[in-house]
Amino acid sequence: xxxxxxxxLRGVAVGAAVxxxxxxxxxxxxxxxxxxxxxxxxxxxxxxxxxxxxxxMALALAESLLxxxxxxxxxxxxxxxxxxxxxxxxxxxxxxxxxxCIEQGETWENAAxxxxxxxxxxxxxxxVMRSWPVALMCWHDEExxxxxxxxxxxxxxxxxxxxxxxxxxxxxxxxxxNGTAPFDAYQRALAQVDMPEGLRQTIRLAPRRKRDELRNTxxxxxxxESALWGLLNTDxxxxxxxxxxxxxxxxxxxxxxxxxxxxxxxxxxxxxxAWKIMLRGEWPLxxxxxxxxxxxxxxxxxxxxxxxxxxxRVFNSRNQAx
Ligand SMILES: [Mg+2]
Numbered sequence: 329x330x331x332x333x334x335x336x337l338r339g340v341a342v343g344a345a346v347x348x349x350x351x352x353x354x355x356x357x358x359x360x361x362x363x364x365x366x367x368x369x370x371x372x373x374x375x376x377x378x379x380x381x382x383x384x385m386a387l388a389l390a391e392s393l394l395x396x397x398x399x400x401x402x403x404x405x406x407x408x409x410x411x412x413x414x415x416x417x418x419x420x421x422x423x424x425x426x427x428x429c430i431e432q433g434e435t436w437e438n439a440a441x442x443x444x445x446x447x448x449x450x451x452x453x454x455x456v457m458r459s460w461p462v463a464l465m466c467w468h469d470e471e472x473x474x475x476x477x478x479x480x481x482x483x484x485x486x487x488x489x490x491x492x493x494x495x496x497x498x499x500x501x502x503x504x505x506n507g508t509a510p511f512d513a514y515q516r517a518l519a520q521v522d523m524p525e526g527l528r529q530t531i532r533l534a535p536r537r538k539r540d541e542l543r544n545t546x547x548x549x550x551x552x553e554s555a556l557w558g559l560l561n562t563d564x565x566x567x568x569x570x571x572x573x574x575x576x577x578x579x580x581x582x583x584x585x586x587x588x589x590x591x592x593x594x595x596x597x598x599x600x601x602a603w604k605i606m607l608r609g610e611w612p613l614x615x616x617x618x619x620x621x622x623x624x625x626x627x628x629x630x631x632x633x634x635x636x637x638x639x640x641r642v643f644n645s646r647n648q649a650x
Contacts, residue, residue, distance in 0.1 A: 334629075335595030336505045337464055341628035342621065343565065343591020344386060344460050344584045346603045348379045350573050351583030355380075357576035362539070365574045367566075369606040373417065377606030381418045382457040382584040384411055387611055387619075387627075389480060390461035394630055397639045399462065399476035405436035405483050414613035420454040420546065422447070426484045436483055444486045451489045453551035455481035457581045459494040460588040463501040464631035472635070472643055473502050474521070485548075492523035493548045496531065497555070497585060504592035510559055511535075527552070535560040544577040551578060555586040565590045565598040596625070 353372030360366055369376045388407040396403055412419065412427040419427070422443065429439035444450065459477055466473035477498040481491045496517050503513035518531060530549045534556035544554045558572035568590040573583045591599065604621045611619045 329632075332507070332595065333505060334632075335597055336592050337467065337632040338596040338625050338628040339565075339591030339594060339599060340460050340464055340501055340505070340588050341591070341624045341631075342596055342599055342604060342607070343569075343587035343589075345379045345383045345587070345609075345624055346599060346607055347569050347573065347583030347585070347587020347590075348382045348457075348580045349377050349583075349607055349609075350569055350587075350603065351579035351581070352378060352380050354573050354576050354579035357579065359539070359542075359544075359576045360574040365570050367570050369603060375608070377603075377608050379607070379609040380580050381416050381420070382581050383609060384416060384611065384613070385423075385454075385458040386461055386584075389458055390464075390627055390631060393461055393465050394634055397634055397636065398642055399479055401436055401479055401483050404480060405430055405439075408483065411613065416613055420452055422450050422452045423454045423484050440482060440484050440486045451487040451548050452485065452546050453490075453493075453548045453578065453581050453585075454546075455483075455485035455490050456493040456497055456548055456551060457584050459498055460501060461631055462494075463498040463505070463588075463592075464628055465635055466498075467502045467505045467632065469635060469640075470499075470502070472639075473498055475643070475647070487548070488524050489527045490548050492521060492527055493552050496521045496523060496527075497552065497589065501588055501592045504589070510589070510593045514556065514560060531556065539571075539575075542575050544572075544575040544579065544582050546578045546581065551582050551585055554582040555589055558582075558586045559589045559593065565594040566600050568593075 353370040388411050392404045392407050425443045426439050462476045474495050477494045478491045481494045499517035500513045530553050534553045537557050542554050543550050554572050558568045562568045572586040573579045607621050
């Protein structure tokens, strides 16, 4: 693996966590005035530099991938539930409903479907915010990348736009890790990924949106739109993140998504030192152990090298059985 690829792989994990932490104090705010954009880590409901549920769920997913060397939705749901029982300060409404259902004894297959039936229009950003570990594991295997990106969404988010959003974002991440330029990766993902027409239209228009048209809510369409707008209208990691987190509203989640994308595009070295030094968060929750920059680098290295011939064999046999 060449050095630039390693930097890009590491940039995804660190970029996502940094974007989450940078957006954390701006969550639920109005957009910052254009002349007064926040560019530093600030304290909010958590200390400055602290990541939130977006990164915590990604860590749970990453640990499952590393433990089993494959995406096993049952194991992922068990790990999400373990995280949820440790009382995280912030959990999305849809994710709460699904994990409550699993906690009451429902299977992972049924829980998300039951909740989706109760709220058919619910299409939140809770699965797209945490999907990057699949891109790090499958950056060189497109078939596994698409299958597992979609499957990890199904554990909590079964809406077709949520599922397609994960495949789309991870397609872009994987292509950029492999050296494709951001706009080319965007166009190719748009051509390759099956998705409902509404999401496709949002993605098509995202790069040309004006700042004051962006709502940046918890709707998956809004998060994907903001992240693409930020990535494709700037040319540094720092500017992409600054633009997106200052939209306010679901700032941490849009920050995590644009952070993963921009990390893949520009690599670890392009992430401002001041942000990397501040990055922190307790993991597992209530363990007293604090994760920092080097832990995310190690995690990225492990994920990137974890897909072996065994995983391929299991994947092939399951796909044949399905
Ligand atoms: Mg959050």
